[in-house]
């Protein structure tokens with residue numbers, strides 16, 4: 001039975017790297033994959049980039065209206081695996097469409113994404129939430145905090161100060177320096193006290 005996998009982890013845990021590795025393994029054995037990502041993640045154009053080098057062109061990028069099940073059924077029904085990057089930006093409906101791909105087209109789908117947004121307390125990413133609810137298999141990809149403990153929180157820093165509000169996706173071009181750091185809950189609280 002084909003399955004829907006959700007592999008989540010904080011920024012910098014190597015989600016895209018692992019996706020590229022899985023694609024490589026399939027293709028090395030003569031199988032085909034379909035690599036997709038949402039247009040929300042436009043910082044790298046239509047490519048998947050990793051911090052340590054490897055990159056790859058996507059097969060297609062999709063917006064919030066794209067019916068992923070129909071798209072795969074029409075154009076990629078012969079692939080052996082569908083790989084989704086930045087899956088937190090899916091709509092809940094699109095997450096359900098990924099499930100339908102496994103059920104009706106018998107193609108496994110592996111979705112990589114963040115579990116929660118940087119604001120932590122307002123419901124998070126609806127795509128990630130839906131995947132956590134429905135995926136056959138859920139796996140955490142681990143990374144470490146600056147203190148060495150396991151990082152679970154994806155914190156946004158603007159000009160080196162922890163930010164707790166703002167839109168999901170910040171458009172570059174402002175004068176502020178925006179970065180994300182993976183933190184454990186203890187270090188997150190310390191940074192939080194610093195900005196209170």
Ligand SMILES: [Zn+2]
Nearest residue numbers: 145147184187
């Ligand atoms: Zn820490």
